[in-house]
Amino acid sequence: MLRDNFCGTVKVLADNKSTGVIKPNRIAIVPFRSTLTHRNPDPGKFYYRRRRIKLPSFCRRHTLSSSVNTFCDLPFNKIKVAASGEVTMCCFQSGTLGNLMKSSFSDIWESNAAKLIRRATEAGELHEMCTGWGGCPFLCKPRVNQPVTFEPAYPTQIELDLPNTHCNIGGTSPTPETACFMCPRSIPDFIADVDITLEIAKKLSFLMPTLTDLRIQGLSELFWKDRVFEVLETLGFEQYKHQCHFSAYSNAIVFNTPQQTRFIDACPDSRLFFSIDAVTHETYIKVRRLPAFDRVIANIKEFAKNKKDGQHFEIANNINMVNLHEAVPMVDLAADLGAEGVQFNPTHDGGTGRVDLHNVQVNESNYQEFARVQDLIIERGHQRQIPVILTRPLALHYPDMAKVGAIENNPQSRWKKLLNLIAK
Numbered sequence: 001m002l003r004d005n006f007c008g009t010v011k012v013l014a015d016n017k018s019t020g021v022i023k024p025n026r027i028a029i030v031p032f033r034s035t036l037t038h039r040n041p042d043p044g045k046f047y048y049r050r051r052r053i054k055l056p057s058f059c060r061r062h063t064l065s066s067s068v069n070t071f072c073d074l075p076f077n078k079i080k081v082a083a084s085g086e087v088t089m090c091c092f093q094s095g096t097l098g099n100l101m102k103s104s105f106s107d108i109w110e111s112n113a114a115k116l117i118r119r120a121t122e123a124g125e126l127h128e129m130c131t132g133w134g135g136c137p138f139l140c141k142p143r144v145n146q147p148v149t150f151e152p153a154y155p156t157q158i159e160l161d162l163p164n165t166h167c168n169i170g171g172t173s174p175t176p177e178t179a180c181f182m183c184p185r186s187i188p189d190f191i192a193d194v195d196i197t198l199e200i201a202k203k204l205s206f207l208m209p210t211l212t213d214l215r216i217q218g219l220s221e222l223f224w225k226d227r228v229f230e231v232l233e234t235l236g237f238e239q240y241k242h243q244c245h246f247s248a249y250s251n252a253i254v255f256n257t258p259q260q261t262r263f264i265d266a267c268p269d270s271r272l273f274f275s276i277d278a279v280t281h282e283t284y285i286k287v288r289r290l291p292a293f294d295r296v297i298a299n300i301k302e303f304a305k306n307k308k309d310g311q312h313f314e315i316a317n318n319i320n321m322v323n324l325h326e327a328v329p330m331v332d333l334a335a336d337l338g339a340e341g342v343q344f345n346p347t348h349d350g351g352t353g354r355v356d357l358h359n360v361q362v363n364e365s366n367y368q369e370f371a372r373v374q375d376l377i378i379e380r381g382h383q384r385q386i387p388v389i390l391t392r393p394l395a396l397h398y399p400d401m402a403k404v405g406a407i408e409n410n411p412q413s414r415w416k417k418l419l420n421l422i423a424k
């Protein structure tokens with residue numbers, strides 16, 4: 001039997017009801033926030049689940065949980081911390097709410113910018129930080145409001161970036177020849193991040209007791225040199241590993257037996273997204289620069305065999321003209337590996353304006369081919385009974401641009417023109 005108490009959404013176990021007060025670190029059950037994420041912001045799907053948490057003492061001063069009708073829950077529930085300490089609410093936002101190394105957490109979470117973004121989102125609009133570099137999925141997807149509950153005083157989801165120097169493909173000093181061709185690490189004037197990850201993790205560790213989702217990300221490979229375990233230790237994750245869902249993208253090249261054994265113990269509630277981007281050696285080496293396709297497949301098969309209940313994985317594919325012809329077999333490969341889903345995301349320049357990517361990305365002259373392939377992979381997903389997750393439409397906004405004539409009539413300002421049309 002459960003009883004309402006404390007922050008409105010927190011339910012106290014029946015044996016607490018005589019006191020009517022939750023002591024710090026008592027076990028309680030809280031509703032899980034929407035699993036809507038920036039990687040899969042499907043506005044039609046909101047999930048709720050319950051988790052056992054240990055309440056920290058700082059919770060006692062918090063007021064009631066709030067609820068809101070919104071098409072995107074991230075401004076209410078999440079912070080994304082870049083390797084430099086700059087904070088946003090998701091990786092598609094531009095600008096910053098503040099820097100964790102310079103400002104207090106509450107100054108950032110309750111900043112004017114944060115409030116304005118929440119207000120705009122609640123009104124069904126995209127704040128200018130959300131339209132910034134053009135990556136927000138809601139620029140191309142319908143914005144459908146759903147009820148979301150949240151804690152006004154703190155986020156329940158954290159995404160933490162590792163520095164851009166921490167990737168096994170191209171190493172600490174990547175070049176255009178050694179990094180994946182579409183990765184921002186492959187630009188000739190690559191600027192290395194200063195590695196302050198552990199200092200940032202220390203500053204975030206106080207949020208662990210109420211955290212429901214932790215993602216380690218960035219232009220990086222978390223399993224390289226055991227880095228993920230170092231970060232988890234600094235956060236104090238071990239104590240909360242049964243109540244906090246962990247997720248990450250990995251290229252799976254160094255995800256060998258010792259790494260897997262350690263990970264299976266460290267993150268019992270987890271979802272890994274293995275980024276492969278190819279189904280053949282030839283294409284793999286064009287993208288990843290390394291002859292590691294067989295090793296990746298072997299590592300994923302081993303993990304599929306040994307992982308425990310509560311541990312899930314999907315296959316992720318970044319799609320461009322180099323691998324578009326393999327998109328349909330990518331669905332087959334994911335199904336054959338036993339993945340729970342297969343993701344597709346069109347290659348983008350991350351707002352960098354890289355001209356060298358223009359011809360391999362979806363663009364004004366090839367978007368119809370990307371749209372055609374999207375139909376085929378959806379059909380293949382139905383046939384193989386595996387969910388196909390489109391982070392964004394493969395043809396991006398180009399069909400809409402064609403509709404309003406922005407491609408043909410005004411190529412110079414087409415992006416701004418489209419944003420003005422769809423951001424309202």
Ligand code: SF4
Pocket residue numbers: 038041072073074075089090091092093121126129130131136137138
């Ligand atoms: S950029 Fe898009 S996905 Fe990110 S918080 Fe804004 S509306 Fe949500």
